[in-house]
Amino acid sequence: MINRVIWIVLDSVGMGEMPDAEKYGDVGANTIGNISKVLGGLTLPNLEKLGLGNVDTIKGVEKVENPIGCYARLEETSNGKDTTTGHWEMAGVVSKKPFPTYPNGFPLDVVEAFERAIGRKIIGNKPASGTAIIDELGEEHIKTGQPIVYTSADSVFQIAAHEDVIPLEELYKMCEIARHILTGEHAVARVIARPFIGNMSNFTRTPNRRDFSLVPPHDTLLDVLKNNGLNVMAVGKIEDIFCGKGITEAIHTKDNMDGMDQTLNYLKQDKKGLIFTNLVDFDMKWGHRNDPEAYGKGLEAFDVRLGEVLAQMKDTDTLIITADHGCDPTTPGTDHTREYVPLIAYGKELKSNVNLGTRKSFADIGQTVAEIFSIPSIKNGESFLKEILR
Structure with missing residues (x-):
């Protein structure tokens, strides 16, 4: 039985252009793939053994024969490529109308x-x-x-x-x-x-x-979890993204390493429910500033801390790692990029080496978490729990 989900969003760690990338000016974008090429390879042993290299080509991250995790790449159903759109979709809100932008400043x-x-x-x-x-x-x-x-x-x-x-x-x-x-x-x-x-x-x-x-237009996975008596522990800017809705407790962080420290602190508390973490440095410090070298080092630093999470997980824990959009630092622009995102799922209650292919919505994660906790389903997404549960 799964009592807790640790859900870590690597903010902006996209994994290749989506089919409609041209509409967004993002042809050729591949945040993690292009960074790996620029650096001559990434050293991510924990992500590698979980199956990240089995999703798509990343220089230095091998495709392994028997990864311990389940893996996929996710397509975004919503129109957009920003933090709010990505996180909301994961939790069940599909945004068909893009949020307004102001290339000439505000009126x-x-x-x-x-x-x-x-x-x-x-x-x-x-x-x-x-x-x-x-x-x-x-x-x-x-x-x-x-x-x-x-x-x-x-x-x-x-x-x-x-x-x-x-x-x-x-x-x-x-x-x-x-x-x-x-x-x-x-x-x-x-x-x-x-x-x-x-x-x-x-x-x-x-x-x-x-x-x-903005306040989400309808209840999300977080509301359903909270309404059913489960803990929703938000780390980083998660509380802000959801306007505090569906959050039972929150900690704001100063950087990725602080985010991992707080995630590990929550792991020690053994509360039933969701630990939901956003690691923003990938996007804010390195993606938008076109710094692939620092971005790559940040990925490697995260992988080291991921080892601590894996060591601390209980048999009743499930780990989910994903991203909310891309922000390819190797492209000329400094903006987010319309990309697929990786998905890794791991836990003792899950099968290993399950290739979930390309999923049609980020909301598949939220729907799967809802099924894990046997709570009412959310508005969008298709659960993949039956494919990964032992």
Whole structure:
């Protein structure tokens, strides 16, 4: 009997272009595959023995004859390639209409409404790299006290502010105000607080980022788990992505290693239900910044920590590893990429070496977790539990 699921999302670790990648400008994208080529191979022994190399070609990660895990690649049914869309679909929400994006910045009526509500003018209002825009406008922000508002190719309204100029609580309040304004046709997927510190020669973003997402349009797997008396322990930005809905307890983290520490701490507590972890550094620090070398090292560092998870798992635990989209750092752009994502499932209650092929929706994971705990099924997805259960 499975009492607990440890579900780790490697944020942006995509695995090859989807059939409709051309529509998104992502032909040739293959986040983990292209990184492995650039680095001349990746060393991921734990992921290798679980079957990652059996899903698709990754230089340095071999296809093994008898992997201990079950493996697949997942196709995204939703229209989009962002964090919210990917995570929501995993938990049962398929988004047919993409969230709005703003390649020319936000319209005047949105900006003016926000400025009136916060009592300050803003600067920026354009798509930009988060690190580049604070280098460009950080000094002006410090002099004027005006927050930096910017977006990206994703559906995001981001507010950057120096922690000594606009304290964190005030920045978070600004984000809440923006979240209330950004509804209807301007209902962006996320409003993001982007605090930073330092001076002109050395501005640095802090770990105090917060995401203010839309509320999911209907109950997700997390709600069903919670409503049926199970624990839903959120690590990283999971709580933000689901607006706290369906979460029984949450810990925000400062980086991937902290995320793994907190996951391992939850493993020690032996509570029945779901440990749901997002590791954001792959996306935020390395994917968007086109840094395949650091991305590859991050994957190898995760693989080492994965060994600790495998060693600590009980016979009644099941491990699921996947991703929410791609963010290929080897391509010219700095945006997310429309890709398949890998799926690994492992546990003593599961069979080994089960090739689940290419699944049609990320929601298949959520539906499988629902069946594991014998709770009502979620709105989308097809369970693969019968194929992997001993």
